Amino acid sequence: MRVLLSGYDSRGGIEPLVALAVRVRELGAEVRVCAPPDFAERFAAVGVSFVPVGQSLRAMVNAPTPPTAGGLPRRAAAVVAAQFDTVTEAARGCDVLVASGVMPAVAAARSVAELLGIHYVYASFQQLTLPSPHHAPLAYPGYPFPEGETDSQVLWDHDAWSIQALFGAALNTHRAAHGLSPVDNLRDYVITDRPWLATDPALDPWLTPADLEVVQTGAWTLPDVRPLPADLEAFLNAGASPVYVGFGSMPMRGSDIALAAIAAVRAQGRRVLVSRGWADLGLIDDQDDCFGVGEVNHQALFRRVAAVVHHGGAGTTTTATRAGAPQVVVPQMGDQPYWASRVADLGIGAAHDGPMFTTESLSTALRTALTPETRAQATAVAGWIGSDGAIAAAALLLDMASRERPPVPA
Incomplete structure (x- = not known):
């Protein structure tokens, strides 16, 4: 039995595929x-x-000239072409294809599954792409929602039209080249009625x-058994628990990000761990209250x-919640404001207002996160998080x- 997992996404959308791949293999499948x-x-x-x-996503997000909304269809066409070329060959002989990530890539992957006659599953790592009367969709660049519109159905119709x-x-150009009929509602084609x-x-x-029969499996994670580096262990053991600052795959453009973050943490009388990430954040001085980390076991560190x-x-967000660590979320894009709101609503941290922060605004959020009450709530909520x-x-x-x-297809 053979399974193909297809994902075109940043690190946060790829790590779940690592976990699923390992679990599928443990059950004896290729x-x-x-x-x-x-x-x-x-x-x-x-x-x-x-x-x-x-192409490399890291190179794309860190390009000297940031991608523009106007160039999105052109970039999407390149993604679709690459998916058809590569995924078609990788999927031959497979029994099922699981696809996740950006919409044009998943649309191409589903088309490949259709072309080869294999089972297909759409997997989402956040619910905002799934139509529901309980939340609004995410607006695409260049396709804002109608001004003042709040009706859920109207917004989701706009979402389907935008996509x-x-x-x-x-997508339909490549489908025609492979003998497939055109798709007139790409979103629903990708998501299916059982995502x-x-x-x-x-x-x-x-x-x-909701109209969808959603299968909520729980988050896809693997236990990380890697030890923390010796120098990081030494830093952790040398004083009170530090505050971790890291923005993963986000470019976080602006040279003052590390400066403002470190100053905000120091203002709370705390030591600082700075994660380099794709923004390549670094230390701002040689004081011994700061330490820089790269790739590290977040499950243990948090x-x-x-x-x-x-x-x-x-x-x-899931890793920090499972670890019982209070959080300050500085959302940059996409579904990140949603996760920030969930952290705030659960009382396990603070949601920063907007993607850019100053020393003062981050200090305010940290004061909420560092209270004994927030720590107690974060510890309690950690016990609610299910198994893998x-x-x-x-x-x-x-x-x-x-x-x-x-x-x-004939």
């Missing part, structure tokens, strides 16, 4: 992954077959009623910090793969 070339070493570390697809306008032509939501129900509850300041990616959803998802996948395959 698994391979298509993802951006940035993650070749990550999959090599767990011994999973890896097929690079498309079709942005990505439909590129998987790979998030923890306590942190991200899916509310009904249990030993006073608070976690981060961008609000689904993975980092990748185990359940892997079992569901293999059950699906054992069924009769869908027909190949």
Whole structure:
């Protein structure tokens, strides 16, 4: 039995595929992954077959000239072309394809599954892409919602129209070249009527009623058993618990980010851990109350910090919540304001107002996160977070793969 996992996303959208790949393999299936070339070493570390697809996302987000909204259809067309070229070959001989990530990439991956007549699953690591009367969709650049509109159905109709306008032509050009009929509602084609939501129900509850039959599996994570580096251990043991500051795959443009963050943490009388991330943040002086970290075991580290300041990616939010660490979320884009609101609503931290912060604004948020009450609530909520959803998802996948395959289009 063979499974292909396809994801075109940043680190937060790829780590869940690492977990699922390992769990699928443990059940005796053969698994391979298509993802951006940035993650070749990550999959090599767990011994999973890896097929690079498309260009480096890190190079894209750190380009001297940031991507513009006007260039989105052109970039999407390149993503669709790369997916058709690479995923088609990687999926041959597979029984099921799981796709996640940016919409044009997943649309191409589903088209490949249709072309080859194999089972397909859409997996989301946040619920805002799934139509529901309980939340609004995310607006695409250049396609803002109608001014003043609050009706849920109108907003979701606008979402479907925007996605079709942005990505439909590129997808249908390649579908025609492969003998597939055009898709006139790309969003619903991608999502299907039974999408998987790979998030923890306590942190991200899916509310009904909704038109979709959502399968919420729990978050896909692997236990990380790597020891912390010796020099990091020495820093942690040399004083009171520090505050961690890191923004993952976000570029965080602006030379004063580290300066403002470190000053804000110091203003609370705390030591600081600065994570380099894709923004390549560094220390601002040689004082011994600061320490820089690179790739490290967050599951172990977050249990030993006073608070976690981060961008609000689904993975980092879940890891910090499971560790019982108070959080300050500085949301940059996409679903990150949603995760910031969940942290604030649960009382396990603070949501910063907007993507850019000053020493003063971050200090204000940290004062909330560092209270004994927030720490107590974070500890309590950590106990609500369920076990690894990748185990359940892997079992569901293999059950699906054992069924009769869908027909190949004539």
